[in-house]
Amino acid sequence: MRNLVEAWRSHLALDRRRSTHTVRAYVATAERLIAFLEEHRGETVTAASIAGIGQADLRAFLAARRMDGIGNVSAARELSAVRGFLKFIGGADAQVPLLKGPKVKRGLPRPVSPEEAVALASDIAETAREGWIGARDWAVLLLLYGAGLRIGEAMGLMGDVLPLADTLRVTGKRGKTRMVPLLPQVRAAIEAYVAACPYPVARQEPLFRGARGGPLSAAIIRRAVQGARGRLGLADRTTPHALRHSFATHLLGRGADLRSLQELLGHASLSSTQIYTQVDAAHLLDVYRHAHPRA
Numbered sequence: 001m002r003n004l005v006e007a008w009r010s011h012l013a014l015d016r017r018r019s020t021h022t023v024r025a026y027v028a029t030a031e032r033l034i035a036f037l038e039e040h041r042g043e044t045v046t047a048a049s050i051a052g053i054g055q056a057d058l059r060a061f062l063a064a065r066r067m068d069g070i071g072n073v074s075a076a077r078e079l080s081a082v083r084g085f086l087k088f089i090g091g092a093d094a095q096v097p098l099l100k101g102p103k104v105k106r107g108l109p110r111p112v113s114p115e116e117a118v119a120l121a122s123d124i125a126e127t128a129r130e131g132w133i134g135a136r137d138w139a140v141l142l143l144l145y146g147a148g149l150r151i152g153e154a155m156g157l158m159g160d161v162l163p164l165a166d167t168l169r170v171t172g173k174r175g176k177t178r179m180v181p182l183l184p185q186v187r188a189a190i191e192a193y194v195a196a197c198p199y200p201v202a203r204q205e206p207l208f209r210g211a212r213g214g215p216l217s218a219a220i221i222r223r224a225v226q227g228a229r230g231r232l233g234l235a236d237r238t239t240p241h242a243l244r245h246s247f248a249t250h251l252l253g254r255g256a257d258l259r260s261l262q263e264l265l266g267h268a269s270l271s272s273t274q275i276y277t278q279v280d281a282a283h284l285l286d287v288y289r290h291a292h293p294r295a
Contacts (some may be wrong), residue, residue: 004047005030008088017174029081036061051090055098058082082247090131112246115146120238122227132196136208139189140221144240146186151218151240160203164190 009027010017018026037045037053040060058079065078112120123140128134143154153170161168164187167179194201199213209218221240229238 004050004089005034008085008099011088025077025085026081029078030085032065033061033082036064041286047089051086051162054087071162112234112242114246115233116232116238117141119232120225120234120243121145123232124224126133127228127231128224130211132193132198133211135189135196136216137221137224139186140208140216141240141243142186142189145247146183147180148244149180150244151221155179155206155208155218156205156214158192158203159201159205159207161207162194162201162203196228 005027008030009023012026013020034045034050037050040057041049043049043182060271061082062075062079070078070290121138124141125134125138138228140151140154143149144151147168147170149170150172154171156171157168164182164184168182169177170180171177192208193208197209199209201209206215210216210220212235218240225240226237229235
């Protein structure tokens with residue numbers, strides 16, 4: 001079965017262009033399913049037996065995962081991964097058992113205020129152990145808040161983006177590229193970092209470098225944000241991804257149309273962008289409740 005799992009991994013990474021995190025999670029689900037079936041049936045599992053899995057088997061697997069303590073969101077993701085794995089094994093004629101997944105209430109993105117975003121980036125830059133590292137972190141965070149990039153997209157920028165122009169080509173999920181405008185402040189921050197960086201930024205090397213010269217890890221930025229929000233007393237919702245949410249929410253609040261926002265964020269579906277209309281309405285209601293004398 002190891003060959004089958006590795007083929008699944010390759011399919012996800014190369015054919016479907018899934019992120020490293022998604023590939024790791026989906027492969028782990030496939031391995032859990034195989035282990036469960038071998039214990040559940042008391043026999044060695046083959047590709048044919050997995051392809052012939054029934055609704056009762058699938059329900060028993062999800063029940064076992066529930067016993068492990070996973071919630072509705074994780075159970076829904078587990079079911080989605082299993083369905084994908086079964087379709088991969090069975091091919092175009094795969095008959096995946098029909099099983100209704102758990103209801104998942106989609107939460108609204110939690111943006112941070114402009115003041116909080118600036119305070120966060122400033123604190124991280126000022127407390128960095130070296131000046132160039134502070135300039136680097138400031139540039140990364142401004143890309144998230146000022147250009148709406150995902151943290152992985154910022155880490156994926158290469159030296160060939162230099163010299164900077166008024167727009168920046170970004171490679172997003174599944175290898176899709178888009179052009180995003182660069183505000184003068186964001187461009188200046190990146191240029192200041194490049195000038196201060198002790199490592200030469202070659203065209204085919206990562207733009208953002210770690211302390212020892214290797215590619216900068218997103219985990220470094222997440223830890224820096226976690227430390228800063230503790231020092232500043234900001235809510236746990238203040239994360240690198242929340243800066244992207246703030247970019248979208250603030251643009252929408254200033255009159256940006258959904259189609260333009262969809263292109264800027266790199267969303268494949270407009271429905272993913274429409275959730276920000278609810279965020280903006282929720283924000284207005286919150287302002288009303290706190291400011292209106294009759295609220």
